[in-house]
Structures are given as structure tokens and as C-alpha cells.
Amino acid sequence: MACFTLHGIPVSSGIAIGRAHLLAPAALDVKHYLIPDEQVEAEVQRLQNAFAVVHRELQTIWNELPKDSPAELGAFIDVHVLILSDPMIAEVPLDIIRSRHYNAEWALVTQIEELSAQFDEIEDAYLRARKGDIQQVGERVLKILTGSADTLARVGNSEEPIGSLIVVAHDISPADMLQFKDRAFGGFITDLGGPNSHTAIVARSLDIPAAVGMDNASTLIEQDDVVIIDGDVGVVIVDPPPKVLEQYRERQARLVRDRKKLGKLRKMPAVTRDGVEVALLANIELPEDCGPAMDAGAIGVGLFRSEFLFMGRTGQVNRLPTEDEQFESYRAAVLAMKGRPVTIRTLDIGADKPLDHAEQTALNPALGLRAIRYCLTEPQMFLAQLRAILRASAFGPVKLLIPMLAHAFEIDQSLAMIEQAKAQLREADIKFDPLIQVGAMIEIPAAALTLPMFVKRLDFLSIGTNDLIQYTLAIDRADHEVAHLYDPLHPAVLYLLSHTIAAADKAGVPVAVCGEMAGDTKLTRLLLGMGLREFSMHPAQLLPVKQEVLNSDLSLIAPVARKILRATEPQAIVEAVEQLRAL
Template sequence: MASFTLQGIPISRGITIGRAHLLRPAALDVQHYLIAQEQVEAEVRRLQDAIAKVHKELQAIWADLPPDAPTELGAFLDVHALILSDPMISEAPLDIIRTRHYNAEWALVTQIDALSAQFDEIEDDYLRERKADIQQVAERVLKVLTGSAHDLPRATGIDESNANMIVVARDISPADMMQFRNVAFTGFVTDEGGQNSHTAIVSRSLGIPAVVGMGNASRLIVQDDWLIIDSDAGVVIVAPSALVISQYRDRQAVLLKARKKLNRLKKTQAVTLDGVEINLLANIELPQDAVAALEAGANGVGLFRSEFLFMGRTGQELQLPTEDEQFSAYKEAVLAMKGRTVTIRTLDVGADKPMDASEHNILNPAMGLRAIRYCLKEPQIFLTQLRAILRASAFGHVHILIPMIAHAFEIDQSLAMIAQAKAELTAEDKKFDANILVGAMIEVPAAALSLPMFVKKLDFLSIGTNDLIQYTLAIDRADHEVAHLYSDTHPAILQLLHMTVSAAEKAAIPVAICGGMAGDVRLTRLLIGMGFRELSMPAALLPEVKQEILNTRIESLQPLVKKILRCYDPAVIQDTLTQLASAGKTDTLH
């Protein structure tokens, strides 16, 4: 077979070599037939039983998570359980069975197709990725209904007859990834998916090389094909020659050695060669993530995505977490960080993150009722969370971060709600940090273009580059047709970043980056050269970024950074970034 190369979206780092193992979507095996009236309720029960079984499967996977499993997995399993409980999944297909007399599989696929079509209209990449979560949940139910299951080899090693396994599929759910842990699963390739899919996040946490969004890889790759995944470049080489395999194995060995060296940096402070300290922080989803962040050497938590506390609360009646429940979670994270700052983002819900399954918020539009807009519409929910955060601030250093602010009145109303929460707690004689700092996320272009109204009223800023980029460029990274247009070095993005850091510096308030750009080592020098002194990222990325900082002299970056900011030619920007990568570099591991 002739070798060929496929290009996709890289979502993690590293190289792996192995044999292809194809997973066939259960939806392809679905039969379509009509049932008699007297069989309707029996068919309804068959679907209900399948849904119940998948619930038990997810609970079992969650309970069996090994101690070293990424903490994100538990949250994402909860999200899948929540989706499974949503009436659009658990009840709507039953109505299709009763009204159209479709068999259970057909009814479920019909409903999922209808939901997917609605998600195709969403232009926000993160929200659009939730379509994949719904499809993954449906896949699990279909596999129960059809009696199909993953048949995975128990292979180990990388020799010709006993190769590592690289899973190739239309898509892979986080739950499936954990079920693969007992096999020689060293990488995966998918037709669908993007940077913000739950599968991508788990892949990065596990450190598994992966490339997604490849379009038709599962149709071009044949079972047992030799594959090389270069997830740094987003490339999959199919049927490589022996020489190419040998070359990539040498590169693997170099990467492994470098990774071991990086572990020595955990306790080292991130200080440049000319003595400038960079504050490296971690993004977390759940309070227990704080332990891993501290272990990785984070100076604090730059982004605690509090919405994960509100998700996966399944049952007959979905109840929001109480103030005491939230307080306990925030306090756990604060205590785990041992005096280091914990920045808690207030509830960022809407679209993919429904507060109540009966409201069907799962289909909110990307630019609709979400984040601070939702919280100001639901002041009691917002007030309850603010009270919990304030109470946790009595046990350590806590900041409050408000997402998606774009209007002056949103700032004023948020500050008024915080003041109300403080007044209530004071009246109840409950302790909190009266001087707690409040900041805003800069993720809407309107915010970056109207910074004076932010810096006068807030204590700090934090840039969410993922949303800022996609809203500025009006593209959906999950849409393969326009994914190539996503660019974190587009002149407009660089200008917005520069405007933000300059405005914060002029106002003498801190500004951080907590989006994907912060953890991209290829951009580290550009960001600190622009003036950023706080970067927040997944804990696993901290050592590599820290090493780049330790080998950098900021003084040598200034001429090249100024050239980039004056330039509007993408080719020149990329060429200058290449020069920036080696400017004044010592390549010495501290």
C-alpha cells in the first residue's frame, strides 16, 4: 500500500506509532422498521431500559476511575449523564415511537439527527462541540440496543506482530477513552471534533497524541494499517515506510527524554534571564484539580470554571447546588492551594450547559443567554454563588472573575450584586474577605475596544483568547470548512491583545491570559514580550512554558515584538515569530 498523509486539528502534543483499530459507529448498524400498535409500549420500555443501562455504565466508569485519571473525566462523565437525562433524549424518542411507530433505534437516531441539525446552526466553536457529546451519548444507547460493543485487542509493544493500538473513529467519547485504558491505546484519530471537545480536553490531560477533525480518515484508513501520529503538526502518516518509522521513533525518544527533564522544573520559579518573574497559573474545573495544579508547580489558580459544579446533577428532579455545597467546593480548592490565589469565574452557563433539563437550555444560541447575561437574568442563582465565593474567601486568597462582560451596566449590576452579597453576609455575621478583588474576562471584541470603562471599575482583567479569537474572526473552529481560518496570530487579535495589556499597564491593574494561547509554548515569548506577566493554562502544560520563560531574555524580544505589532502581513508575522523563537535563547535547562 502506498503511503499518504492526512492533515487535521492537533489537540495535544507528542508522537505515537502503531496499528489502526477502526471503530464502526453504531448508527450505521441501525435498522429502520415500523412496529404494530400493540408492540409500542414494549418498544418504549426497550429504549427506557437501554437508557437506564447506559446510566449504570457511566456510573460504573465514574466509580472505577483510577487515582491517576484526569480530574476532568469525572466532570465530563457527569455531563454525559446529564445529557442522557434531558427530556430531549430520554422522552422525545419515546414520543416518536408512540406517534410514528418507529422502532427504538430509528426513533433515537431520528431525534439525534434533528438535534444535530439545530447545532449545525450554532457558530460558537465551544457550543457546537456539544453536538458531539449528544451524539456520543446516543452511540452508547444504540450499542446497548443493537448489542454491539467495542472489540479491542489487548496488544502491547511496538513490534511488527504486536503493535500499539491507535483508535480510528468518527468520534470517541471520554468514557470510551477510559474503557480503552486496559489495552495498548496510545493515540487516536477522529473524523470529527475540535479544540474544545471534551475528548480533546481529556486527550491533553492524559498526554495522548491525537489529531481530530480529519473529515474522512475513518474511511481512508484500513484496519491494521501502520500509522504515525505527529500531534504537534496535526499530521497522520498512513502506511509509512520502515525508514520513516525509524526516524519518528528517534524523535519519540528525544521527546521522552525532554519530558523527563521538564519534571525537574516543578519547584522552580518562572523568571526570565533578565530577572522578570512571570506568574504561571492553572485552569481547573473541579476543586480536586487544585491538588494537581499545585503538584505541577502552579503559583495559583487563574481560572476555576465553576459551572462544572452545576453539571451532571441527575435524578428525578434536577437541583442546583446549594450555597453550602458551593462554599464547600470553593473552600476545598482554596485550602488545597495553601494561600495561593484562586480566581473563581462566576457561572458561565447557557447553550451546552443547561441549568434545568426541563428548560431545554441545551439549544441556546452561541451569542444568546449565557454567562453574565444568564446570571443577571437569574439574580438569585447569581447571588447564591457570590455568597458562597465570598464565604470561601475567608479561608484564603480568592478573586472573582465575571465572564463575557461587554456593557457598562453589566459591570455595575455585577458589582451591585457583590455588594448585596457582602451586606447579607455581614448582617448574618459570616466571615469573608471584604477587600476581595473583582475582575472581568475580556472575550468579546466590544470589551477589548472599550477598556477604559473596565479599568476604572475593576481590579484586574483576564483574557479568554478562545472566545476572543472566534468572535473577532467570526469563525467556528469546529467547522472543518472554516477551521483553517482560525488564527491566534491574526493582526486583529494581536492588536486587541496589545490594547488590553497596554490599558491594564496604564491603569496599573493586573492582566492575565487564561485562554488557549497561554499554554501554547510557541507563543510564550510573544506574550511576555508584549507585556503579559500572568499566564493561566492546564496544569500539564506548565513545565514546558516555564522552561521557555527560563531560557528567555525579554530585552532581546522587544525589537521583534514591536515589528510584529506594526505588521499586517501574515507571512512577515510568521517569519518574525520564527526569529522570536531563538532570540537570545540559551537552551539551558535550569
């Protein structure tokens, strides 16, 4: 077969070389036949049995999640369990078997296609993109019905040691990715997906090279093809000539050597060449993430995403974690960090992180009742979380971070609730830090443009670039159809960032960046040049960012950064950022 190249969206850097393992959609060629009257109930039972098997599979995957798995996987798996239990999936295909006498596979595909068509008609991009979750659940059931469940035994007939397994699929569910983790799995390629899709998030968390949004890779690449993924640029090379293969092997080996060198930076302080100290902290989802954060040299936790304690609780009588459960998790993280500060963000659910998929009814969840808006409508739940965080503050330095604030009254109500939680703990004679610092996430343009009301009321700020970019550019960051518009270097985004950093500095209020931009080494010097001195990121990104900090000279960077902030043409901004990286 002749060599060819495919171009997609880079979502997780690195080089992967291996043989293609195709995950073919089970729905492409199901059998269509009618069931005799006397066999209808047996066919209904066959479909119900398949549902039960998939339920057990998902629950087993959830229960056996490795400790080092990204916490997002639990939430994604939980969404699929909820979809599987929805009457539109769990009951309507049974009615189709009984009324139309379709075989189980045909009945299920008929309903999946009907739901998919309905989702295609939805104007809201976020809800329209949820079609993929329904199709992934349907795929899993069909694999049980057809006996075509994928196995990931090693592939490849060649005696040449090509390398890892490269999974190629139209789409990959987070649950399916777990079975790849302990195999010879070196990268993945999908037709669908964007830079902030579920698969992209998992790829970065697992630190695995990936390219998504390839459109038709799963139909062009054949089983056992030799494949190269260049995760830095989103390029896939299929059946490369020996010279190209050798070049990429050399690049791959160089990356491995570079990573080993990075390990020597763990204990070094993050100080620029001209002597400016920079704080590098870790983003975590669960207390177990503190170990990797400490190993990477984090000086603290800049973002503890508490919502993952609330998710993945399918089938439990009490869907929400109790105050004591939360307290134990927060305290475990505080103790694990051994005196380093831990910033705990209050519950941020909604948009792409629904607490319960079945209750997700907002026309546009990203603009609906999420984060602090949700918490203020559930005061008892919010108070329980605030008490749990305050109790944990008795065991080490804790900061409290409120997400998605945009209005003065939201800040005031949140602060009043914190005081109420303190009063309740005093009455119960429970210890806490009375001087705990309270901060705000700056992730809505309205917040970035009205900073005086924030710095007057709060102790620190943390910029959530993922949502700030989404809301500034009016695009759904999880929708692959508009993924190409998600641009951290858009002049409006850069203005809001620099404005926030400068205003916080003028007010003497600490400010950090905790979104994906903080861990992107291509942007480290730009952020330094804007005046940022505190970065929080996934632990896997810490050492590469530290290397950038150590090699930076602010006296050289700052003038170029100012030039970038004055620019309005995209190409001029990109060229100036490249100039920064060369300094």
C-alpha cells in the same frame, strides 16, 4: 498495504505510535424489518431496556470518574444523559415502533436521521454542531441493541512491540474516552472535530497526542494498521516504512527525555535570562486539580472554573449546589494551595457549557444569556455563590473574577451584588476578607476597546483568549466546519491583546492571560514581548512554558514583538513568530 499520510488539525502535541483500533459506527448497517402486531410491545420494551442500560452506563461512568480525569468530562457526560432523557429520543422512536411496526434499531436510526436533518437546517453554527451529541447518544444505544459494544482489549497480531493502541473513529464522545484512559491507549484520530471541540479539550487535559478533523480517516485506516500520530502538526502516517518508523521512535524517545528534564524546573522561579520575573499559575476545574498544579510548580490558581461544580448533577433533587457545598469546594482549593492565591471565576454557563441541555433554547447561545448576564438574572443564585467565595477568602488569599463583562452597568451591578453579599455575611457574623480583589475577564472585543471603564472600577484583569478570538473573528470555536478560521495570530486578535496588556500596565492594574494561548509554547515569547507577565494554564502546560520563559531575553524579544504587531500579512506574522522562537 502501501504507506499513506493524512492531514488534519493538531489539537494535542506529542508523538503516538501504535496499532489502529477502529470504532465502527453502529448505525451504518442496522437491520430493517417489520414487527408483527403481537410483538410490537415486546419490541418497544427492547428499546426501553437499551435506553435503561445506557442510562446506567453513563451514570456509572459519571460516578466512577477518576480524580485525575479532566472535569469537563462530567459536564459532557451529563449532556448525553439529558439528551437520552429528551422525549425526541426517549419517546418518538417508541411511537415509530407502534405506528409503523419498525424494529427498534430501524426506529431509532429513523428518528436520529430526522433530528440530524433538522439540525443541518439550523443557521446557527453552535446549534448545528450539537447534531454530533445526538448521534453519539444514538450510537451508544444502537451498540446495546445490536450487541456490538466496543471492547478495548489489546489488538495486534504481530509479535513486534509496536506500542500503544491508537483509537480511530468518526467521532468519539467524552464518555467513551474514559474507557481508553486505563488501557494501552496512546492517541486518537477522528474524522470530525476542531481545535476546541470536546475531544480536543479532553485530549489536551489527558496530555494525549491527537489529530482531529481528518474527514475520512475511519474509512481509510484498517484495523491493526501501524499508525503514527504527529500531534504537533496534525499528521497521521499509516503503515510507515521502517526508516520513518525508526525516525519517529527516536523523536518520541527524545520527547520522553525532554519531559523528564522539565521535571527539574519545578522549583525554579520563572525568570527570563535578563532577570524579569514571570508569574505562572494554573487553571483548575475542581479542588482535586490543586495537587497537579502544586506538583507542576504553579505559584497560584489563576482561574478556578466554578461552573463545573454546577454541572453533572443529573437526577439530583436540588440541581444547583448549595452555598455550603460551594463554600466547601472553594475552601478545599484555598487550603490545598497553602497560601498561594486562588482566583475564582463566578459561574460561566451558556454557549458550549449549558447548565441544562433541555433548557437550552437560545438561537445562538454564545451570544445569549451566558456568564454574568445569566447571573444577574438569577440574583439569589448569584448571591449564594458570592457569599460562598467570600467565606472561603477567610482561609487564604482569594480573588473574585467576573466573566463576560462588556458594559459599565454590568460591572456596577456586579460590584453592588458583591457588597450586598458582604453585608449579609457581616449581619450573620461570618468571617471573610473585606479587601478581596475583584477582577474582570476580557473576552469580548467591546471590553478590550473600552478598558478605561474597567481599570477605574476593578483591581485586576484576566484575558480569556478562547472567547476573545471567537468573538473577534465571528466563528464558533466548537464547529469543525470553521475550525480552520480560529487563528490566535490574526492581526485583530494580536491588536486587542497588546492593547489590553498595555492599557492595564499604564493604569497599574495587573493583567493575566488564562485562555489556551497562555499554555501554547509557540506563543510564549510573543506574549512576553507584548508585556505580559502573568500566565495561567492547564497544569500539564506549566513546565514547558516555564522552560520558554527561562530561555527568553526580553531585550531581544520586544523589538520583534513590536514588528509583529505592525504586520498585517499572515505569512509575515508567522515568519516573525518563528524568528522569535529562534532567539
